[in-house]
Amino acid sequence: MTTDEHVDEQVDEQVDEQVDRTPGQLRLTGYVLAQLALGIVALVCAILTVVGAALMVVWVGTLLLAVSLPLTRLIADAHRRMAADVLGLDAPRPYRALPDHPWQKLLTVARDPMTYRDLLWCVWACTLGWVYALICLLELLVVVTWPLWWWGLGYQMRLRSHVDLWFLATSHTERLEKRVAVLTETRADAVDTAAAELRRLERDLHDGPQARLVALSMSLGLAEQLLATDPDGARRLVGDARETTSTAIGELRSVVRGIHPPVLADRGLVGAVQALALDMAVPVTVTADLDGRPPAPVESAVYFGVAECLANIGKHAGSSSASIALTHDGERLRATVADDGVGGADPDAGTGMLGLRRRLAAFDGTMTVSSPTGGPTEVVLEVPCDLSSPRTTPSSEPG
Amino acid sequence: MRLVLAEDHALLRAGMIQLLEANGFTLLHAAVDEPSLVEALRDPDAEAAVVDVRLPPGQSDEGLRAAIAVRTARPGFPVMVISQYVEHLYARELLASGDGAVGYLLKDRVSDVAEFVDGVRRVAAGATVLDPEVVAAVMARRRDEPLDRLTQREREVLALMAEGRANAAIATRLVVTEKAVAKHINSIFTKLDLSAADDDHKRVRAVLAWLRV
Numbered sequence: 001m002t003t004d005e006h007v008d009e010q011v012d013e014q015v016d017e018q019v020d021r022t023p024g025q026l027r028l029t030g031y032v033l034a035q036l037a038l039g040i041v042a043l044v045c046a047i048l049t050v051v052g053a054a055l056m057v058v059w060v061g062t063l064l065l066a067v068s069l070p071l072t073r074l075i076a077d078a079h080r081r082m083a084a085d086v087l088g089l090d091a092p093r094p095y096r097a098l099p100d101h102p103w104q105k106l107l108t109v110a111r112d113p114m115t116y117r118d119l120l121w122c123v124w125a126c127t128l129g130w131v132y133a134l135i136c137l138l139e140l141l142v143v144v145t146w147p148l149w150w151w152g153l154g155y156q157m158r159l160r161s162h163v164d165l166w167f168l169a170t171s172h173t174e175r176l177e178k179r180v181a182v183l184t185e186t187r188a189d190a191v192d193t194a195a196a197e198l199r200r201l202e203r204d205l206h207d208g209p210q211a212r213l214v215a216l217s218m219s220l221g222l223a224e225q226l227l228a229t230d231p232d233g234a235r236r237l238v239g240d241a242r243e244t245t246s247t248a249i250g251e252l253r254s255v256v257r258g259i260h261p262p263v264l265a266d267r268g269l270v271g272a273v274q275a276l277a278l279d280m281a282v283p284v285t286v287t288a289d290l291d292g293r294p295p296a297p298v299e300s301a302v303y304f305g306v307a308e309c310l311a312n313i314g315k316h317a318g319s320s321s322a323s324i325a326l327t328h329d330g331e332r333l334r335a336t337v338a339d340d341g342v343g344g345a346d347p348d349a350g351t352g353m354l355g356l357r358r359r360l361a362a363f364d365g366t367m368t369v370s371s372p373t374g375g376p377t378e379v380v381l382e383v384p385c386d387l388s389s390p391r392t393t394p395s396s397e398p399g
Numbered sequence: 400m401r402l403v404l405a406e407d408h409a410l411l412r413a414g415m416i417q418l419l420e421a422n423g424f425t426l427l428h429a430a431v432d433e434p435s436l437v438e439a440l441r442d443p444d445a446e447a448a449v450v451d452v453r454l455p456p457g458q459s460d461e462g463l464r465a466a467i468a469v470r471t472a473r474p475g476f477p478v479m480v481i482s483q484y485v486e487h488l489y490a491r492e493l494l495a496s497g498d499g500a501v502g503y504l505l506k507d508r509v510s511d512v513a514e515f516v517d518g519v520r521r522v523a524a525g526a527t528v529l530d531p532e533v534v535a536a537v538m539a540r541r542r543d544e545p546l547d548r549l550t551q552r553e554r555e556v557l558a559l560m561a562e563g564r565a566n567a568a569i570a571t572r573l574v575v576t577e578k579a580v581a582k583h584i585n586s587i588f589t590k591l592d593l594s595a596a597d598d599d600h601k602r603v604r605a606v607l608a609w610l611r612v
Binding site: 245256262263267271278 | 452453459460483484486487488489491505507510511536
């Protein structure tokens, strides 16, 4: 029974997919016409590019390429969009980012493997692809084949789109390469951040509690000496020693807070964020709707992120109230920190925000800032993660 | 006075027992973890408790939860909560668990023996004793209605009231006469619309209003 239901669901899904995603016959026919027209442009592009490359030694070749390459990308983009629409997929532009300088631009384009795939695609689009499009159009023009046009065009266009995307979309390997590049970068950042944190900890401990303990031991040593000869002096020193101990404990406490706030360990993200909100000078509303707890490292990163945002609100925003919302949509944990202050926050300006971005990047997380001059400011921190131990904690509390 | 103590560190526990017994308290139970604390708090002979926030087995906020639970089961049961760190959020939760008879101090305040013992006695007598660090955190925050109506000096008095100090101690600290302190306190009560209840109760209410519980 369960299996049957499962199969039914699958079938339903497929039907839904076709109903939702496949464009109607008229739009498909429009695409066919566009492909016929652009096929001729593709022919021109292919010829111009080949001739241009051959004439690179004379300046005319460069000029030809300066026309043909952008044009190729333009029609390739158009086909990518059409194919993406027909298949209901997402087909982003796979090109490398271009520098400003014209010569460097040309060099980048020449080194981009997509350039050559575009060129190959042009050859297909103006030959077999063009004929294919022509056949599709003939189905409409030759009246007796209307049933074929009506029922079959969708499938034909899907096939065509697959072929187009085979040329034009990023391959699996390229996606992996990009992913590796991102991972390498974020891992380096994560290692740097961790090393910097350790250095900071070492310095905090060295300058704070460690120095106090040395002073403490000296005070006690002196007191020990004075005990027989000058009991009053000894008592004073012991009193000093006790004071030094208190200071050392206080410093240790602040170091611990910087590593992992105890309230975060005790109460999780929601409780810890509520505690942060309580310590703000302006009223902060916290709303949370999380079915469980995110993994500890993510909790910590988001906690420090929210803390950074709140610190910025306290320092710069000049706002009269703020709000924090914690949600999870099944894939991503989202923390939205908003205030009604003056706005104009530049996420690239402060080292704090930069550090925050890096910290989140280690988890494939992102930070988006919307802060028009005049406000309001909204910072959204997003980290993909699962929640553990289902537990509903909807709560709303003014801080 | 018969006390229940909950502290998981053996050295600290021994030290606290020694310190409390030397100052005339009777230790009924010395709990080492959450289950033994919950068990000890069932003892009807217990008159007050001194509880560490972080206890085994979870090492999170079991002590605090147990303290709030016992004050729900036995309204007005005096509890002094001690911790390595103080959290404004926890102070609010403790204060919300009943009218007064509650304390929240940093563990290292224990080193000032006389003051700590005095704090436990005041809590047992129904007062509210908050750590100066919590008080300072609240002070640093925005002042809002109806606390906006208080003068600077009245706020200082209120902060010291939150630390659980008596009028005489407040007078010494602020270098004014006890009479002046009493005048300030009356003014605070009026401004916070606290007129109906008895004086001790009002003190607690004023502190609660101040913490926006």
